[in-house]
Structures are given as structure tokens and as C-alpha cells.
């Protein structure tokens with residue numbers, strides 16, 4: 001059975017959402033954020049101290065976009081990957097990794113210097129600069145999303161999960177009202193997916209059952 005270590009609304013939401021899209025059974029292990037400070041034993045599971053930590057038999061992975069790629073390619077019949085033989089393969093890989101490498105990076109700085117650092121270490125200028133940077137990167141998706149319902153291949157894929165998580169995080173840090181209309185509509189479409197709703201319900205239920213706050217870390221505070 002797949003085991004996924006997760007914090008509410010953290011990047012581990014990507015594999016959680018993908019597992020729900022695939023209808024694949026999994027065990028969800030919840031941690032308070034940040035696990036490296038709240039749960040020392042977690043460092044034995046993942047020496048990086050980060051989530052996701054994902055285990056599938058002998059396979060251990062810690063990169064959310066790579067886990068999505070792994071899961072989607074193990075079940076090609078679900079259509080959540082774009083095969084190397086399809087014309088949209090390059091777009092697929094690009095957006096899958098764009099979600100983490102290009103979009104989530106500036107958001108991390110917004111979170112750290114706007115939410116997680118103690119008040120005396122907060123940096124409003126850093127928060128605004130990196131919020132703008134994130135929004136300008138997001139804006140590049142608008143022309144494509146004005147023409148297409150999803151990012152590539154004319155269908156929902158793991159790339160939408162990767163970018164969709166960055167939109168979830170953007171909404172938690174107050175950037176949603178600054179989305180371009182096509183990006184806002186896309187975000188609304190993603191949230192309507194049954195698997196997205198199931199992933200939200202699963203993390204809440206598991207958090208409550210395991211004695212972890214079901215609120216996103218950025219709502220309750222914590223160290224970065």
C-alpha cells in the first residue's frame with residue numbers, strides 16, 4: 001500500500017490529489033507543520049524533514065512533481081500522463097515541473113516572510129516583490145487558458161495537478177483576487193473536480209483522526 005506523509009495544504013497535496021484522481025488506495029500520515037520541528041522522528045523517515053515523503057514498496061520519493069509523474073506513468077490507462085509519443089509530451093513535462101520549480105518557489109518566500117517568521121523578522125517588501133513575481137509568472141498561462149480548458153494535450157493531466165496546487169497555495173496567501181480572468185476560471189474548474197474535493201476531505205478527516213490541526217499551516221502559523 002502506498003504511504004504518503006502529508007501536512008495540510010503543503011506540496012504533498014499534489015500526490016494526494018493525484019491518488020484521488022487515480023482512485024488508488026493509500027495510507028495518509030498527517031504531520032503538524034513543519035514536521036522537522038514538530039516531530040523529530042520524522043527525520044528518520046525523511047532526513048530532509050519535508051513533505052511529501054512517499055513510499056511505494058521499495059520506492060521512496062520526496063519531490064511532489066516527480067511523485068505525480070511517477071503515479072501518472074504507472075497507470076497510463078487513466079490518461080493523466082502524456083506519453084512520449086504524443087505531440088504534447090514536451091508541454092506536459094514543462095508544465096508539470098513549472099508548477100513546482102517556477103511557481104511555488106516565489107510563493108515560499110511570500111509564506112516565509114509574510115506568515116511563518118516571527119513579526120520582527122517579517123519583510124513586507126519581500127512579500128510584495130515575490131507576490132508580484134509569482135503573479136507575473138502565472139500571467140503567462142492566461143493566453144493558453146483562454147483557448148484551452150487545461151494546460152496541455154486537450155485533457156486534464158498531472159501537469160494540471162502540479163500547477164493547480166500552486167494556485168491553491170496562491171489562494172492561501174491572498175493572491176487569488178489578483179489572478180487574470182482565464183487563470184481564475186481555470187482555478188474554479190480545478191476546484192470543481194470530484195478528486196480535488198475528495199483530497200480536501202481526506203486530509204481533513206485524516207488530520208482530525210490523527211490529532212493534527214485540519215487548518216492550513218499558513219492560517220495557524222509556524223516556522224518555515
Ligand SMILES: N[C@@H](CCC(=O)N[C@@H](CS)C(=O)NCC(=O)O)C(=O)O
Pocket residue numbers: 009010011012034035036049050051052062063064065100224
Ligand atoms: N521541491 C519539494 C519541496 C518540498 C517542501 O519544501 N515541502 C515543504 C512543505 S510545502 C516542507 O515540508 N517544508 C518544511 C521544511 O522545510 O522544514 C517538493 O516539490 O515536494
